[in-house]
Amino acid sequence: VRVEESGGGSVQAGGSLTLSCTVSGSLVRNWCMAWHRQGSGEERDEVAIWDTDGVPIVADSLKGRFTVSQDYDESILSLKMNSLKPEDSGMYYCKVSPRDCHAPGFCSCRPGVYYWGQGTQVTVSS
Numbered sequence: 001v002r003v004e005e006s007g008g009g010s011v012q013a014g015g016s017l018t019l020s021c022t023v024s025g026s027l028v029r030n031w032c033m034a035w036h037r038q039g040s041g042e043e044r045d046e047v048a049i050w051d052t053d054g055v056p057i058v059a060d061s062l063k064g065r066f067t068v069s070q071d072y073d074e075s076i077l078s079l080k081m082n083s084l085k086p087e088d089s090g091m092y093y094c095k096v097s098p099r100d101c102h103a104p105g106f107c108s109c110r111p112g113v114y115y116w117g118q119g120t121q122v123t124v125s126s
Contacts, residue, residue: 001115005094008120011084019079019120020071021094028070028077029054032097032109035068035079037122039090047092050077052099052107084124091119 007019023031032052038044048058048068056068067080081088097114101107 001096003094003096003115003117005092005117005120008092008122010123010125013085013124013126015084015124016080016082017084017122018081019092019122021077021079021096021117022075023096023115025075027074029074030099032099033077034095035077036093036095037088037090038093038119039087042090044093048079052109053105081122084122086124086126089122089124091121093117093119 002024004022005019007017009017011017021033028050034049035047036044037047046059047062048056048066050056050068050070058066058068065081065083069078070076071078077094094117095114098110099107100110
């Protein structure tokens, strides 16, 4: 399984970036996916998830600035970040787990199985 993030870069405070995550060319619906970030010297925290029902959920502290969505051909999970702040700087990682659907509407993330990408760096200057 190959997880790849892209779209990071350097922006000034108030700017925007859109990060992308792909999984071995597979469709987003085949995976439970989440974005995490890790600032320098900090723990890796969850930023947003694409849950088992395909519902995007953003951390409460980031709602209104960050949105997560899949692209039109359902192969990319995007994290759009607006009004960026210096404290948003860090390495952003995509984490995926296989999504198993036992019946229509009954899907779950495969426990104990997950994959990380290498991350993409976001730097926000004041």
